[in-house]
Amino acid sequence: MSDAVGISSASAQSKRTLQPQAxxxxxxxxxxxxxxxxxxxxxxxxxxRCGLSLLGMKPVAAGCVLTAEGLRNxxxxxxxxxxxxxxxxxxxxxxxFEPPIAPHIAAAQLGVEMQIEPIKTAYQQLAAQxxxxxxxxAGGWRVPLGPGLTLADLxxxxxxxxxxxxxxxxxxxxxxxxxxxxxxxxxLRLAGWVANRIDPTMAAVDENLTTLREWLAAPCLGVIxxxxxxxxxxxxxxxxxxxxxxx
Numbered sequence: 001m002s003d004a005v006g007i008s009s010a011s012a013q014s015k016r017t018l019q020p021q022a023x024x025x026x027x028x029x030x031x032x033x034x035x036x037x038x039x040x041x042x043x044x045x046x047x048x049r050c051g052l053s054l055l056g057m058k059p060v061a062a063g064c065v066l067t068a069e070g071l072r073n074x075x076x077x078x079x080x081x082x083x084x085x086x087x088x089x090x091x092x093x094x095x096x097f098e099p100p101i102a103p104h105i106a107a108a109q110l111g112v113e114m115q116i117e118p119i120k121t122a123y124q125q126l127a128a129q130x131x132x133x134x135x136x137x138a139g140g141w142r143v144p145l146g147p148g149l150t151l152a153d154l155x156x157x158x159x160x161x162x163x164x165x166x167x168x169x170x171x172x173x174x175x176x177x178x179x180x181x182x183x184x185x186x187x188l189r190l191a192g193w194v195a196n197r198i199d200p201t202m203a204a205v206d207e208n209l210t211t212l213r214e215w216l217a218a219p220c221l222g223v224i225x226x227x228x229x230x231x232x233x234x235x236x237x238x239x240x241x242x243x244x245x246x247x
Contacts, residue, residue, distance in 0.1 A: 022055075022127040025134050025191065025244070026160040028151065028183070030175035032139040034167030035196040035224065037075040040136040042224075042235025043163070043244075044082045049236065050245065052131040053084040058093050059119040059154065060138045060145065063100035071096040075136070082232055084130060094122050104144040114145045116157045123158055135160060141179050152186050161191035163221065166212060169199040173211055180216050192221040192243055200226040219243045 025043065029036045037058075044054040056079035064071035069089070076093035080086070095114050097106035107114050126133045135158065137143070137151045144150050155162060162183050166176045176193070183190050193216055195209060202208075213220055222239035224230070 022130050022133045024123070024127065024132065024158065024160045026137060026155040026158060026162045026188075027134060027165060028137045028141045028155070028162055028179070029165040030140060030167055030172055030179050034165050034198060036136050036165050037078065038224070038230050038232075038235050039163070039165045039194050039196065039239075040134050041078060041082050041232035042222075042230075042239055043241065044079075044132075044134050045232040045236035046239045046241045047132050047134075047244075048084065050241065053129075055083045055085065055087065055126045055130040055133050056080070056092065057123060057126055057133060057135045058138075059122070059135065060095045060103045060114065060151075061093050062097045062103045062106050062138070064096045064098050066098060071098055079134075079136065087126070087129075091122055091126065094118055102143065103138055104146050107146065114149070116149070116154055119154060120157055140175075141182050152182065155188060156186055159188075161189045163191055164193040164216075164218075166193055166195050167199075168195050168197045168205060168208065169202055173208060173215075176212055177215055180218070184217075190216070190218040192219045194221050194224065194239065196224045197226045 027036050027040045040056055044056055048054050058073065058076040058079055061073035061076050064073045072089065073093055073096055080089060080092045097103055099106045123133065123135065141152055142150050164179055166172055180190055195212065209223060221243065224235060224238045227234060
């Protein structure tokens with residue numbers, strides 16, 4: 001009897017150990033203020049429509065506001081609220097800084113040395129609680145986190161496919177192609193890109209989109225029109241996640 005119980009317990013433990021963790025995405029942009037958070041929320045909403053449970057993460061955030069509960073970042077709060085399960089804020093945003101400046105400079109001013117392992121641990125805890133985890137970077141692909149450490153190193157440590165948000169404005173072609181080249185040089189897969197029209201006056205939008213489709217070796221997951229105050233649902237309406245689900 002005791003042996004049978006032991007085997008059953010071991011089998012149950014084995015099943016828990018072998019249970020696959022969440023799939024994940026790392027969201028980066030061609031620059032700061034190109035709509036990474038909007039796309040992160042939209043991807044979460046689109047995948048939730050497919051019946052999947054989603055959690056989001058913004059590992060590093062500057063420009064936080066001091067509240068009674070501690071430092072809080074507006075984008076991270078929105079990602080927290082979009083999650084299929086409401087988790088503690090610290091699980092969503094491990095490194096929070098008040099000054100609205102480059103995060104490595106904000107960290108240096110406070111004597112904080114950002115490290116990959118705490119973020120990786122936080123990600124793994126999220127991945128054990130959802131079907132997918134969407135991780136939003138800070139700024140662009142090569143934003144520094146500290147001496148010899150960038151957001152690219154974080155994405156590599158998490159070993160996540162990358163979605164590139166291209167802010168449609170003058171200069172976006174160069175920024176998009178350089179970012180895609182750097183992502184691939186890091187050994188990560190560019191799972192797709194999203195064009196976000198952040199400049200409503202941009203000329204030759206269709207021609208720029210044609211160039212991006214010709215030059216970026218990844219599927220376009222959507223083209224987001226100019227929206228002054230988009231909701232996750234509105235962004236999700238513009239996205240096609242079938243390519244992500246097939247990967």
